[in-house]
Amino acid sequence: MGAALTLWRKHMIKLISKKEESIGVLFQPILWVVLFGTGMKSVMSTGMVGNGDFYMTFMVPGIIALAAMSGAIDGGLTLLFERVQGIIKEYLVAPIPRISILAGNAMSTINKSLFQSLVILVIGVLMGAKFVGLDPLGWLGGLFLITGYSLGFAGIGLAVASRTDSPGGYHMLIFMLTLPLLFLSNALYPLEYLPTWMQVGAKINPVSYVVDGLRQTIFDSNALLTGGELLPLWLCFLVVIIFAILSMTLAYYSFKKSIK
Amino acid sequence: MAEMQGTNLAIEVKGLVKEYPSKVLAVNGIDLNIKSNTIYALLGPNGAGKTTTINILTTLKEPTAGSIKVLGFDVIQQANKVRRNIGVTFQEMILDDELTGRQVLDYHGRLYKLGARERQKKVIELLKLAELEEAADRVVKTYSGGMKRRLELVRGLMTEPEILFLDEPTTGLDPQNRSSIWKYIRNLKEKSNLTLLLTTHYMEEAEELADYVGIIDYGKIVIEGTPRELIDKMGADTIQIAGNGNSDLFIQELKGHSFIQNIVNTNGLIQIGTDSGNKRLVEVVSIASKSGFTIEDISIAKPSLGDVFLKYTGRRLRDK
Numbered sequence: 001m002g003a004a005l006t007l008w009r010k011h012m013i014k015l016i017s018k019k020e021e022s023i024g025v026l027f028q029p030i031l032w033v034v035l036f037g038t039g040m041k042s043v044m045s046t047g048m049v050g051n052g053d054f055y056m057t058f059m060v061p062g063i064i065a066l067a068a069m070s071g072a073i074d075g076g077l078t079l080l081f082e083r084v085q086g087i088i089k090e091y092l093v094a095p096i097p098r099i100s101i102l103a104g105n106a107m108s109t110i111n112k113s114l115f116q117s118l119v120i121l122v123i124g125v126l127m128g129a130k131f132v133g134l135d136p137l138g139w140l141g142g143l144f145l146i147t148g149y150s151l152g153f154a155g156i157g158l159a160v161a162s163r164t165d166s167p168g169g170y171h172m173l174i175f176m177l178t179l180p181l182l183f184l185s186n187a188l189y190p191l192e193y194l195p196t197w198m199q200v201g202a203k204i205n206p207v208s209y210v211v212d213g214l215r216q217t218i219f220d221s222n223a224l225l226t227g228g229e230l231l232p233l234w235l236c237f238l239v240v241i242i243f244a245i246l247s248m249t250l251a252y253y254s255f256k257k258s259i260k
Numbered sequence: 261m262a263e264m265q266g267t268n269l270a271i272e273v274k275g276l277v278k279e280y281p282s283k284v285l286a287v288n289g290i291d292l293n294i295k296s297n298t299i300y301a302l303l304g305p306n307g308a309g310k311t312t313t314i315n316i317l318t319t320l321k322e323p324t325a326g327s328i329k330v331l332g333f334d335v336i337q338q339a340n341k342v343r344r345n346i347g348v349t350f351q352e353m354i355l356d357d358e359l360t361g362r363q364v365l366d367y368h369g370r371l372y373k374l375g376a377r378e379r380q381k382k383v384i385e386l387l388k389l390a391e392l393e394e395a396a397d398r399v400v401k402t403y404s405g406g407m408k409r410r411l412e413l414v415r416g417l418m419t420e421p422e423i424l425f426l427d428e429p430t431t432g433l434d435p436q437n438r439s440s441i442w443k444y445i446r447n448l449k450e451k452s453n454l455t456l457l458l459t460t461h462y463m464e465e466a467e468e469l470a471d472y473v474g475i476i477d478y479g480k481i482v483i484e485g486t487p488r489e490l491i492d493k494m495g496a497d498t499i500q501i502a503g504n505g506n507s508d509l510f511i512q513e514l515k516g517h518s519f520i521q522n523i524v525n526t527n528g529l530i531q532i533g534t535d536s537g538n539k540r541l542v543e544v545v546s547i548a549s550k551s552g553f554t555i556e557d558i559s560i561a562k563p564s565l566g567d568v569f570l571k572y573t574g575r576r577l578r579d580k
């Protein structure tokens with residue numbers, strides 16, 4: 001644990017000391033909410049479905065999912081560079097458990113995701129998204145979901161980063177894996193408007209569960225776009241937990257193999 | 261202090277073999293016994309298996325076969341105990357470019373769970389040793405190659421290791437930096453109770469630094485000993501003379517003396533093999549003047565580790 005904290009600390013210090021990157025971490029989610037939100041809100045207000053504020057409430061969890069995903073992709077990239085530049089050797093000859101190298105990396109990824117989620121929530125409120133208000137249990141549940149989800153994607157990033165030595169190859173693979181997960185989910189559009197095959201896809205996709213979980217924990221579920229049914233909350237938690245465990249396990253074995 | 265299990269061998273290797281998955285036989289049966297508090301140099305050309313050997317000794321790679329003990333600990337079974345007690349500088353520079361020199365050392369100490377006070381003390385001491393005090397708070401990106409290498413070398417000392425592994429510590433450095441690093445390595449060994457295993461393909465480096473040298477080629481140690489022993493095994497020094505006069509008579513006269521082992525005359529350059537160049541120089545000069553030969557240039561050539569290498573492997577070190 002100590003070693004993981006050290007690596008987490010190092011990654012965070014490096015992030016803060018690099019101006020462009022820390023500005024990026026702050027502004028990327030703002031940009032998403034503002035652009036996506038404004039665009040979709042005006043489409044919705046023209047009277048297609050619900051009203052604009054409802055769409056914001058509906059969409060902000062999806063943007064949190066997008067941010068967590070992109071943060072995890074960066075996290076994998078950090079590992080990839082540490083491997084390619086050989087910095088990983090410094091860790092490998094140190095008396096620390098191998099898993100702490102992954103844990104430290106995942107911790108910085110989650111840390112960034114939580115920060116970005118906060119930014120998204122704040123901007124979301126400003127743009128009209130409706131929250132549960134003062135419901136500690138709800139917020140705690142939301143925090144748990146974002147953490148678990150971010151861990152899950154961190155695992156995918158780390159697993160892929162252990163398998164390839166080229167940043168180009170990494171990006172290819174990672175986008176192939178993650179973008180469909182985002183689009184084939186209920187993050188950006190309500191399930192019931194999708195064709196059946198997409199509904200089926202979305203239902204086996206962990207992203208849908210974290211998004212619907214967030215809609216029920218930290219958002220005002222009465223203010224959502226449609227009356228469509230949400231995925232059961234208990235199932236949302238279960239899926240997110242399983243997703244996190246599976247993908248971190250995958251990352252661990254794939255990493256183990258890479259240092260053989 | 262690590263338990264040494266009744267021996268004063270810092271490194272004990274028997275029958276080390278490493279075959280990479282690609283079927284490259286990088287190390288092909290090495291035995292090594294390195295005493296505590298000595299400097300041992302593995303000297304060998306590119307691809308000889310030096311880095312592979314270091315990687316296994318430092319627990320980075322697993323051996324295909326062999327029994328390998330570092331400080332009495334098995335590198336596979338007791339890897340973490342080995343790791344706790346060694347310092348490593350790899351062949352390539354591996355530094356976090358975006359950290360400052362001070363941070364690099366500090367984070368290294370943190371990884372080894374050194375306390376804040378100890379870290380701080382060590383960092384100051386080592387920055388001084390590496391002559392990096394002024395640059396300490398600049399990011400490493402702005403360092404010269406020599407500064408980076410010095411930082412890496414002291415990083416290995418943050419944790420007060422008992423053995424320091426240095427894989428080609430001076431490759432890519434200019435002569436000035438190289439000799440300052442040599443000085444620094446010698447100092448280290450004198451001041452602290454340190455065992456050093458370094459690899460190099462510069463024979464001057466091995467001659468300068470090492471108490472023991474092992475020449476490695478094609479994954480095998482071909483000969484081992486102190487630099488003196490190895491060179492002495494080569495036998496003859498050579499006295500080289502160029503000059504004018506009756507060289508045939510001069511050579512004739514020389515051949516009458518028992519300390520002369522052989523003479524080669526190539527285009528006016530006379531090479532005289534003798535038991536000791538220093539001792540016989542005066543005699544050779546007086547024989548020359550007696551036989552009416554005027555010396556214009558004279559020098560003594562001692563065999564070098566390069567010649568030793570040539571003798572035992574049949575080829576030159578490839579770095580020339």
Ligand SMILES: Nc1ncnc2c1ncn2[C@@H]1O[C@H](COP(=O)(O)OP(=O)(O)OP(=O)(O)O)[C@@H](O)[C@H]1O
Nearest residue numbers: 280282284286305306307308309310311312313461
């Ligand atoms: N990871 C690897 N996979 C496959 N073959 C390898 C690997 N690392 C090294 N080799 C091969 O093993 C042999 C020994 O390599 P090694 O790096 O140990 O040599 P070296 O003595 O350190 O050489 P140099 O002076 O160039 O650093 C070489 O033939 C090399 O190509």
Ligand SMILES: [Mg+2]
Nearest residue numbers: 310311312351
């Ligand atoms: Mg090497």
